[in-house]
Amino acid sequence: MRRRLVVDCADLAPGFRIDPASATVTASAGTSLADLMERLLAHGYFVPVTPGTRHVTVGGAIGADIHGKNHHVDSSFGAHVRSLTLVTPDGAERRIGPEHDPELFWATVGGMGLTGVITDATFDVIPVETASARVDTDRTRDLDSALALMSATDDRYHYTVCWIDLLARGAATGRGVLTRAHHATLEDLPPRLRRAPCATTPGRWRAPRPGSRPGC
Ligand SMILES: Cc1cc2nc3c(=O)[nH]c(=O)nc-3n(C[C@H](O)[C@H](O)[C@H](O)COP(=O)(O)OP(=O)(O)OC[C@H]3O[C@@H](n4cnc5c(N)ncnc54)[C@H](O)[C@@H]3O)c2cc1C
The missing domain is CATH 3.30.70 (Alpha-Beta Plaits)
Incomplete structure (x- = not known):
């Protein structure tokens, strides 16, 4: 009988760190874009690419090289990845990026997990003035x-x-x-929203309850 293995990447320790100097974030591959959006907005940043559902992980965003409604301007998620950690089938942990081992990096971006397991990634974030x-x-x-x-x-x-x-x-x-x-810029907002322009409702973007219909 053939043995099969499922790796649950959502269990990779969630978390992220922002580097304002380079406008990048380093996040665990199991972090969801929904979580990231909520937390990044508090610091005045937004994710570089959002697909039709925000309930995807950083690893899934890179593995499928997802596109968003800004594809015509910003390309797909992989174009914003500066580096990532990949555990290859030989058990080795490699830090790769467009400049460091580009062949393995570009085979991993959109590679649907076939080159190994991404455990974290550093990618660009967009500075925003508001959450609107x-x-x-x-x-x-x-x-x-x-x-x-x-x-x-x-x-x-x-x-x-x-x-x-x-x-x-x-x-x-x-x-x-x-x-x-x-x-939206600060000037686009009506005065009542300018006091806390990046405020979001906590939990508003978390995963939907089973049975509810996903947005598209
Ligand atoms: C309602 C809806 C709307 C969508 N809209 C869009 C859209 O507009 N644009 C778009 O591009 N996509 C869209 N998608 C597809 C979705 O963005 C992708 O399928 C995405 O890859 C799912 O991410 P996930 O975290 O659920 O990964 P999974 O579904 O678990 O995995 C997706 C692929 O990535 C690989 N992968 C996942 N994690 C890792 C990891 N840590 N290391 C290595 N490989 C990994 C898996 O092996 C698999 O091949 C949509 C999906 C839905 C349900």
């Missing part, structure tokens, strides 16, 4: 107008996503809702 986003939303009447609006305005926004209605027919084929956003 400034959002513009437009309805588009068909696919051509959705694509035209995206092409014309994408470079002005940090985040952009378009929902396309695949059930609409005729002239409305491909109609959609285009949402684009920036991290």
Whole structure:
């Protein structure tokens, strides 16, 4: 009988440390992006890439080289990783990065865990003034107008996503809702929110309870 092994990386000691001088964070591979977002915001930083669910770990973000709604501007998660610790199948612990053992590093980014187990990583974080986003939303009447609006305005926004209605027919084929956003600056906020611009509700971004529907 073949033996199989599952490694639960969420049990790797959670924790992180910020280096403001280089605007990087070093986090255990088991730390969830949801946890990181909440804690980083308190220090005026945000994660470099967020997928459609924030309930993923740092190890999973690197293993699948996840993309976010800022892919057109910032590329995927791996582009922000400065170095990581990898335990390879021979049991060795290696510190690798784009400059140190780049071949193994780039095989690990998006490598779906096939090169070994990532135990921690150092990656860039985005300095932010607030925990809010400034959002513009437009309805588009068909696919051509959705694509035209995206092409014309994408470079002005940090985040952009378009929902396309695949059930609409005729002239409305491909109609959609285009949402684009920036991290809000202090000046963008109404005065009542300026007192604690990076405040979040504790626990608000933790994992959903079983049975609840994930966001996308
Ligand atoms: C609702 C929803 C929305 C999503 N939206 C997006 C999106 O917008 N963009 C996007 O890119 N993805 C998206 N995803 C996919 C998700 O981001 C990836 O599947 C992510 O890798 C999951 O991370 P995880 O921590 O759950 O890892 P797992 O699912 O446990 O693992 C994912 C892969 O990474 C490897 N891995 C995990 N931890 C480690 C480690 N410590 N060392 C080495 N390898 C490791 C695993 O072997 C596996 O191959 C979405 C998923 C859901 C459920």
